[in-house]
Amino acid sequence: MTMVRGGLIGCGFFAHNHLHAWQEIGDGAITALCDRDEERLRDAGQKFGISNLYTDAAEMMARESLDFVDIATTVATHRPLVELAAGAGLPVICQKPFAESLSDARAMVDACARAGVPLMVHENFRWQAPIRAVRAVLDSGRIGTVFWARVSFRSAYDVFSGQPYLATSQRFILEDLGIHILDIARFLFGDVSRLSAVINRVNPKIRGEDVATVLMLHESGVNSICDCSYATALAEELFPQTLLEIDGSRGSIRLNANYELIVHSNGVTERQTVAPVLHHWACRPWHNIQESVYAIQKHWVDCLASGTVPETSGDDNLKTMTLVAAAYQSAAGNLAPVDVATLT
Numbered sequence: 001m002t003m004v005r006g007g008l009i010g011c012g013f014f015a016h017n018h019l020h021a022w023q024e025i026g027d028g029a030i031t032a033l034c035d036r037d038e039e040r041l042r043d044a045g046q047k048f049g050i051s052n053l054y055t056d057a058a059e060m061m062a063r064e065s066l067d068f069v070d071i072a073t074t075v076a077t078h079r080p081l082v083e084l085a086a087g088a089g090l091p092v093i094c095q096k097p098f099a100e101s102l103s104d105a106r107a108m109v110d111a112c113a114r115a116g117v118p119l120m121v122h123e124n125f126r127w128q129a130p131i132r133a134v135r136a137v138l139d140s141g142r143i144g145t146v147f148w149a150r151v152s153f154r155s156a157y158d159v160f161s162g163q164p165y166l167a168t169s170q171r172f173i174l175e176d177l178g179i180h181i182l183d184i185a186r187f188l189f190g191d192v193s194r195l196s197a198v199i200n201r202v203n204p205k206i207r208g209e210d211v212a213t214v215l216m217l218h219e220s221g222v223n224s225i226c227d228c229s230y231a232t233a234l235a236e237e238l239f240p241q242t243l244l245e246i247d248g249s250r251g252s253i254r255l256n257a258n259y260e261l262i263v264h265s266n267g268v269t270e271r272q273t274v275a276p277v278l279h280h281w282a283c284r285p286w287h288n289i290q291e292s293v294y295a296i297q298k299h300w301v302d303c304l305a306s307g308t309v310p311e312t313s314g315d316d317n318l319k320t321m322t323l324v325a326a327a328y329q330s331a332a333g334n335l336a337p338v339d340v341a342t343l344t
Helices: 015-025 038-048 057-063 075-087 102-115 129-140 164-168 173-189 287-306 314-332
Strands: 004-009 028-034 068-071 092-094 119-121 146-154 192-200 211-218 223-229 243-248 251-256 260-265 268-273
Touching: 004 015, 004 057, 004 287, 015 028, 015 038, 015 287, 028 038, 028 057, 028 287, 057 075, 068 075, 068 287, 075 092, 075 102, 102 119, 102 314, 119 287, 119 314, 129 173, 129 243, 129 251, 129 260, 129 287, 146 173, 173 192, 173 211, 173 223, 173 243, 173 314, 192 314, 211 314
Parallel strands: 004 028, 004 068, 068 092, 092 119, 146 223
Antiparallel strands: 146 243, 192 211, 211 223, 243 251, 251 260, 260 268
């Protein structure tokens, strides 16, 4: 495979995971970096051996010979940067949350479609090894027809120390974490027709909500519950693990703490560990997410090489973003049911 050359925009906390993964993939090299913070830019350049450094994204795109751009900035900058890349004819991989509004998200999808360039959202939770293992069991048909499920992420981990801007956001857990949990539900059980949601703020030091529960009816007939919390102190801190409960007509699946997968089918129970790989640059407990960063970026490179549409394309992520918007709308109405189709 011919190596593709990328420019990374944004050298903050999470972008270093992108850079480590790009180095390991090999087929996709980051040859230029851009960040408005010159100190942060220099530090990243020195750490990863990248000398082509820019404080202006337009200048980077104009001067460098790039095959794609990786946008790892905060959400407010996504639309202008995606539209800038589309105008330069460059494929785009963009961090989540993809956009501040559905209208901005649609505008970015349309801009890339007009330019004829692929657009993928860095929605990596569905690429975690345990989630892919559960999907494989579902695809096998071993538990029959699924009728009920729960996707759960509950923790008291201090995410604000590494990403302090999260504490000042008017919207927090649904937009930052819940979007991952809702996307997992879509990935496993299909698109959603109707939902209700409730949110709460437990931590008085933050601005947005830190607890959310969403009840959804999927077009497949599955009823699912998505719940997430950054205010839940447990005897064992499970960050950043997502737990799953799935009931089917012939059995059940449980993805329990510490990546224990239990499949009960036709009276027979099987147990296995589906732990993520600990890459040489990764660290516990982040290795689950870090492995998924590698997996989704490898998928992006493969899609560029084959000309196929990425699994988490801009169009696909619009559907997940619509669930977030519907959840906030429902929560504002105290669990008012929302028909998802009215927001598309």
